[in-house]
Amino acid sequence: MSALIIDGKKIAAEIREEIKKEVEKLKAEHGITPGLATILVGDDPASISYVKAKQNVAKKLGFYSVQENLPADTSEEELLELIRRYNKDSSIHGILVQLPLPKHINEERVIMEIVPEKDVDGFHPVNLGNLVRGKPTFVPCTPLGVMVMLEKIGCEVEGKEVVIVGRSNIVGKPLAILLFQKSKPVGNATVTVCHTATRDLAFHTKRADILIVAVGKPKLITADMVKEGAVVIDVGVNRIGQTPEGKAILCGDVDFEKVKEKASAITPVPGGVGPMTITMLMKNTLEAAKRMVKK
Numbered sequence: 001m002s003a004l005i006i007d008g009k010k011i012a013a014e015i016r017e018e019i020k021k022e023v024e025k026l027k028a029e030h031g032i033t034p035g036l037a038t039i040l041v042g043d044d045p046a047s048i049s050y051v052k053a054k055q056n057v058a059k060k061l062g063f064y065s066v067q068e069n070l071p072a073d074t075s076e077e078e079l080l081e082l083i084r085r086y087n088k089d090s091s092i093h094g095i096l097v098q099l100p101l102p103k104h105i106n107e108e109r110v111i112m113e114i115v116p117e118k119d120v121d122g123f124h125p126v127n128l129g130n131l132v133r134g135k136p137t138f139v140p141c142t143p144l145g146v147m148v149m150l151e152k153i154g155c156e157v158e159g160k161e162v163v164i165v166g167r168s169n170i171v172g173k174p175l176a177i178l179l180f181q182k183s184k185p186v187g188n189a190t191v192t193v194c195h196t197a198t199r200d201l202a203f204h205t206k207r208a209d210i211l212i213v214a215v216g217k218p219k220l221i222t223a224d225m226v227k228e229g230a231v232v233i234d235v236g237v238n239r240i241g242q243t244p245e246g247k248a249i250l251c252g253d254v255d256f257e258k259v260k261e262k263a264s265a266i267t268p269v270p271g272g273v274g275p276m277t278i279t280m281l282m283k284n285t286l287e288a289a290k291r292m293v294k295k
């Protein structure tokens with residue numbers, strides 16, 4: 001069997017069209033342009049390219065967008081001060097500080113400084129708390145993107161064995177909560193979360209009807225670790241080299257070529273989860289702006 005290759009780009013493009021229309025409507029009816037501020041500290045090449053992609057999409061969809069590029073030696077206080085400024089800026093509805101941050105900056109403090117109403121990443125404890133309690137406000141973009149993707153391909157989730165490899169705050173943890181919460185159409189699963197202390201990873205992954213991998217280890221998941229007919233979602237983005245033109249060569253956490261012969265559906269890297277993440281950021285920012293109208 002050869003799997004359905006899930007086209008994240010195509011699904012994301014459809015949702016972006018809807019967002020674009022909503023942005024136009026919000027402007028016409030309420031005079032509000034959704035505003036997104038992205039803040040990058042340092043010069044990590046992956047982070048630079050992610051932030052650039054986020055800004056490009058924001059502009060294409062008609063958002064007001066500002067980009068702050070701060071040097072790697074920016075102090076924590078300077079960064080916090082910038083966040084406070086955007087917290088008060090009524091033209092900005094979403095603030096995103098690209099992670100990871102340089103080691104001398106306390107990530108927790110930075111996340112806490114963003115007002116929950118502008119935390120379009122969904123990382124603030126208030127937003128994460130709301131998610132855990134089953135009343136989500138802003139949901140982290142990658143987990144939300146995975147959920148929307150599963151819904152769009154018509155993947156039945158209720159009652160399924162879902163195995164997530166990776167327990168990060170950004171992906172694994174919130175995704176587990178979304179998948180087991182009592183909601184339709186993509187909740188109500190039985191979820192197992194595997195991590196670095198899991199004794200026999202393959203034992204768990206082989207049981208998965210839906211396998212989601214987010215650890216950042218190239219080709220960690222091989223075909224023998226996957227059940228015949230499983231749906232495989234690869235969140236990993238690993239830079240494994242460069243083309244002669246200097247473009248990064250990317251690969252996921254799953255051995256795509258071999259696993260696609262066994263899975264019923266699989267996401268490629270690039271072109272799978274990545275475009276969905278950016279689209280969900282736009283969705284959250286639009287939602288933040290719409291909440292201004294309701295106030």
Ligand code: GUN
Binds near residue numbers: 141142277
């Ligand atoms: N670094 C990797 N993924 C993300 C994300 O979704 N948001 C932010 N702010 N930083 C990231």
